[in-house]
């Protein structure tokens with residue numbers, strides 16, 4: 577039996593029972609594919625179930641507020657994905673009569689949808705012959721064909737796409753073939769594969785050349801960027817504090833935070849910093865330095881390491897338009913700030 581047909585047969589017998597596989601509703605497949613980018617299936621399934629319960633269809637998602645979508649997304653990271661889902665649902669309602677697009681070329685026009693997601697949806701839901709290329713597929717095919725071009729290069733991704741296209745064209749069910757490649761790469765040809773019991777071992781080049789441990793090849797990893805965030809948590813006598821919204825295209829876009837001063841290195845005493853002096857002047861507040869406390873945490877993102885210090889400060893003036901501490905849970909803060917708030921409110 578050919579590689580592609582054997583792979584599909586394996587998938588039919590071994591696929592996991594996952595909620596978005598219950599039917600081929602493109603809305604549900606779309607949501608699952610976006611959630612599963614950068615997220616493991618176990619964690620992604622919990623978010624998927626929560627998301628579908630709250631927004632069971634395009635109409636309910638489009639008519640919701642962006643803050644409600646961000647609230648469901650809280651903790652998943654990459655918040656732009658949630659914002660794009662929301663925008664795209666409104667685009668589908670206003671421009672496509674509420675009907676999910678049915679071809680690769682129309683699906684890829686949705687905000688936040690790239691080649692991978694458009695290939696997955698168009699093959700699974702509309703039977704189009706577009707191969708997916710994700711981390712699992714790159715690992716499986718580069719091992720099976722013995723490719724040593726670094727998989728994080730465009731050249732390798734193009735080559736794998738080409739191979740995938742030839743394979744998928746020979747199958748009867750492109751959706752099952754794509755899911756088979758991803759499922760096999762995730763469950764069998766994993767980073768630590770069980771090659772002895774793999775049905776493809778006799779033809780797998782990496783296995784036969786004893787190169788499974790070196791393929792897929794990756795180019796040198798870039799060092800994560802280190803950033804130093806100083807949050808000013810001022811609390812007045814009425815237990816009000818200040819909350820801002822992040823509006824620059826950066827991490828945590830459109831989420832809330834306390835007033836922030838980002839510095840080049842760690843700050844021992846924020847009250848000596850010129851930016852802090854400017855901040856207190858602009859807000860007409862005076863800090864009670866005797867009650868100054870700080871708490872430092874390290875938070876790791878995929879390409880950044882954040883050293884976050886919460887500078888906890890008491891002030892005697894009333895904060896105008898402040899937010900009462902008991903109302904902070906109504907805002908969408910990123911996880912490390914939410915954790916800090918939970919401790920603050922105990």
Ligand code: SF4
Pocket residue numbers: 716719720764765766769770771774775776777780781782783788
């Ligand atoms: S033999 Fe090992 S490396 Fe080759 S396809 Fe199977 S699991 Fe992957």
